[in-house]
Amino acid sequence: MIPSIPQSRLLTTAYAAYVVLFFIFLALPLIVVAGFAFNDSQFPSLPWEGFTWNWFFGAERPMIGVFHERSILRAIGTSVFVAFCVSALSMVVGLSNAFLFNRYKFRGQGLLYVFMLLPLVIPGIVLGISILVASSRLANGLWDGFQWDVEALRPGLWLVILGQFSFITTIATLVIGARLQKFDRTLEEAALNLGAGRLTAIRTITLPYLAPAMIGAFVVAFLMSFENFNTTLMLVGSDAPLTIAMFDRLKEGSTPLLNAVSLLLMLGSSLLALIMIAFQKRS
Amino acid sequence: MHREAKLGLILLLTPLLLWLVLLIFIPHIDLFLVSMRERVGVGQYDLSFANYLTFFQEPLYLVTFLRTAVMSIFATILTLLIGFPVAYYIAKMAKGRTQSALFLLCLVPFWVSELVRTFGWMILLRETGIISNLLQSVGLANGPVEMLYNDAAIMVGLVYTSMLFMVVPLVTTLESLPDEVVEAGYDLGGNGLSVLREIIIPHAMPGIVSGSIVVFMLCLGNYLTPTMLGGKESLWFTELIYSQFIVRFNWELGAAFGFLLLILSSVIVWGMLRLTGQSLEKTMG
DSSP: OOTTSOOOHHHHHHHHHHHHHHHHHHHHHHHHHHHGGGBSSSSSSSSOOOBOSHHHHOEETTEEOGGGOHHHHHHHHHHHHHHHHHHHHHHHHHHHHHHHHHHOOOTTHHHHHHHHHGGGGSOHHHHHHHHHHHHHHHHHHHHHHHOOOOGGGSSSHHHHHHHHHHHHHHHHHHHHHHHHHTOOHHHHHHHHHTTOOHHHHIIIIIHHHHHHHHHHHHHHHHHHHHHOOHHHHHHOOSSOOHHHHHHHHHHHOOOHHHHHHHHHHHHHHHHHHHHHHHHHHHO | OHHHHHHHHHHHHHHHHHHIIIIIIHHHHHHHHHHTEEEEETTEEEEOSHHHHHHHHOHHHHHHHHHHHHHHHHHHHHHHHHHHHHHHIIIIIOOHHHHHHHHHHHHHHHHSOHHHHHHHHHHHHSTTSHHHHHHHHHTSOSSOOOOSSSHHHHHHHHHHHHHHHHHHHHHHHHHTSOHHHHHHHHHTTOOHHHHIIIIIHHHHHHHHHHHHHHHHHHHHTOOHHHHHHOOSSOOOHHHHHHIIIIISOOHHHHHHHHHHHHHHHHHHHHHHHHHHTOOHHHHHO
8 A cells, every 4th residue: 555556435434543543542551641740730631730840949858850850959969960972982882883893804703793682682681691791700709819899899980880881882873874885985995195194084074074074963962862761770889870779769659740841851862852853954 | 004904903892892792791601600500508519400490380370481482472473463454555655755754753652761651651541641531521430440460461562662663764765665566566457455465565574574573572571561461470581580690699590591581582593594595784784
């Protein structure tokens, strides 16, 4: 069925209706989460008790808003810190990987490329426990052997960063690699002919060309890190990132405070996504 | 020049190898070693299959494992069946701005965290939730209806969370199918069904495979959705891993569970690739 082939009215209408239903299905959970952030009640459920901003700005019990809830604000700060480290690291390693697979031919390259893809097909929770086991064994070994207590190897933010980095790097590599593949090598050769050194040519020609993909990789990595749950859950210490902090609260029973945080998250990630799209369009 | 190239190669290989060896290979070898030991005293361990034996002898573990696998496969098929018509609509029926708008709309739920999406379904499905209230006001139900905490709720959550990873690869492959080929199918006397079977589905195969692999992986490794939407009886295998590691502190058994989950997902992904003649580089890269 394509538009150029005539079909019965009934069939095309039913098809369009199905697509509309699908998008309602997609939007529904997000709409209710956003809507109940403004419910003047202790529970994010019906009946509707009237409109309020208290879940954002409220300063007194029982309605303490997001902007006055210290533990949530701290969790957001932790998440931003983790996401920033993960994105920066994976962008740099992704760039290096993209150059390696694009510019060099060496024995075992195909195999190495498959290895590079593997983190995508390992369940996140298994990545988490394997890194937990390895780092604890290393930490215990260092303690038994040298009496060194390495705090960074115990569950905590550094392990969370490593755990997320271990699979987000694959995605950064793929994003940057896809753009590098489309690069016209003759541009770089022209720079070399004009007397530039190899590194100068890469710095002044190739890297500016790759910039949109690098920003894209950074933003995607940031979002993935921010919303990661499985790997983080296994590696987290006492400072919980936002998703873990929200999960702990949700288990105890939810208040519209969580809706308010969720709405802010939606706005934040849409904003990031729009910035990324604008960047991609401009280049 | 030659030496410079070699230096460059070594410099670029270093981060890749450090990443893969330190964060992927050594941890998984460690995980395997831990799963193969049995605690015989304080700080004393023996090499043994005890943890794997426990897994096969305890019905709860085995049943949960199989249930997780079957439900993940079911969720993958459901996601494909629901997502395919939508992907086809976006790729072939919609044109111009509508097309890019619809595609963008598909991506939106991915930009918010899985926790928020699951929370949304909890608000919709629970006893005091929207759907229950709606049914009561229409007169289809007499009292509050609890739709949360069962397998169907898990299914809804899994399909919802994975939809994007099915629709995007499908749209990409279907877009590359020229309209003329479909028209030729009709000209040669095919009808809607035979064109779908003989032309559209074979062409979309790479998209179907890569979408299914990713969705299956996400369902199998999911922790949040089964925990929040499922009931006491609908245990997910990842919940067992979590409880062995964090609650019971039995890392040996937890490591064995983790390794079994890894083997299960690898076998199914490998089988799917073999069955359809695709390779990992093509479907992921």
